[in-house]
Amino acid sequence: MTNQAATKTGPYAEVIGDPIAQSLSPLIHGHWLEALGIAADYRAKHVTPDQLQGYLEARKEDPNWRGCNVTLPHKLAILDHVADPGDVRSAIGAANTIFRLEDDGLGATNTDAGGFYTPLSATDLSGRHAIILGAGGAARAVLFALKQVDIGKVTLLARSPLKALGLLGQFGLSGDVLPMDAPLPAADLLVNASPLGMKGFDGNLDLDLSKLAPDSIVYDLVYNPLETPLLGAARQAQLETIDGLTMLIGQAAIAFELFFGQPVPDDAAIAQALRKKLLAALDQKS
Template sequence: MTRPYAEVIGDPIAHSKSPLIHGFWLDRLGIDARYEQCHVTPDALAGYFDARRADPAWRGCNITIPHKEAALALVADKGGIRDTIGAINTVFRDADGELTGTNTDAGGFIAPIADVDLAGRPVVVIGSGGAARAILFALARIGAGPVTLLARNALKGAALLSHFGLQGAVKPLDAPLPPAALLVNASPLGMTGQPALDIDLSPLPDDAVVYDIVYAPLETPLLQAAEAQGLETVDGLDMLVGQAALAFEIFFGSAPPRDDDDDLRRLLMS
């Protein structure tokens, strides 16, 4: 029997730490399976899913930039993700044998800040892509807001706030920050190979949390600036590991050993 496997797809993909995370858990649990990365360009996305439908060893994939919205049209949407988050980051073969999309980003995002009371408190989100959709969904569920969305496309940003029923405003990426309890970078800005995120954090109050979902590099200039200002920070590994844990159980049928998170973080930072 062919060894079962899952993978992460994206363009680019070489930076992904998902194979390290899933490989660590597979080893700790003694599961005979593998997890790999696969470079898939936008024009090859449909062909990728066609090929995996025919491969019985394939358990599923995680999805990163830039496919989180486009992939929705290529797989089943049995959980109604299209009408809620509007983007997927995980595809798996369900009990009927169909390739089905879901989203573990929202749960992965909220886990590290679950003890922060954001109900009715102002939040700033940078970006309007697939990751931002999951984050806005999560913020709406916990009653956060108003939300200031910094985005290149004002119309797209306004549509997102409306879709999630969030009060707030859309401003350009270079707009000054308003005071906020939480600032989230949900864009690729600051990622290795991408332009830097140049933003003045001085309007944020002393108890604000700055959360950067970028994890390559792990200590982004945004987080460095926040730490220099004495603000609490959350790095991209927290969300990455959180969403991966939910996907791991979907792919391999076992919960990952989260008691080993300290060992995992040391591996990811080495």
């Protein structure tokens, strides 16, 4: 999706990946551009690993290019080609956004941690106990965010205990590691940062949520389907839930301001319209 007011020679940003057709980023950013009346464009660009360096060199010389979001398989490799002013390589281990620096160089950041934390910002997590399912890239962003708010303890459920222990050590978090099929301990926050429950992915989550605190939050980063079995079970248990579209939109909002210099619209009707568009797009991809 693009802003109809934009021209092909005007300001633009992109999302790059291999493959890229599945990305919802053009729909999200296009919606905000249109709502704000910004004459700019947001595009999807297929970039293979061997094209990555050439792509960045060409875009750096294009004064209309404002930056790009980065999806698989480039989130780590791209750090070899741009500046890393926030040291996201060490902090999170991957970048998902490239933007122009003041000296017109290119810098990398990761908006996933901020996008994850935004819907939790009104919740005091200091000293609390969080359970994280998974130990991949999404879990790294979650752990980074939780470290910033002084989470008390983290229990990681992972297929690779050694990898999970390494993550706890890297982020300086207190906690323990359990197998993916282990019973859940008592906790205040449960986050699914694994692909379990995702449409087209073998395997599902069948968890007993009974030990979670009555005021706990269940947060599933999977957004296709939006109503995952985990969120369904949490709602049946009358627990607060946060779905995967919330993080997807949140991380995009941070990137949007980096690209176009304006925050996304703070308007409930615009936000609801965006979610409606995203749900329709997910239905079409099913």
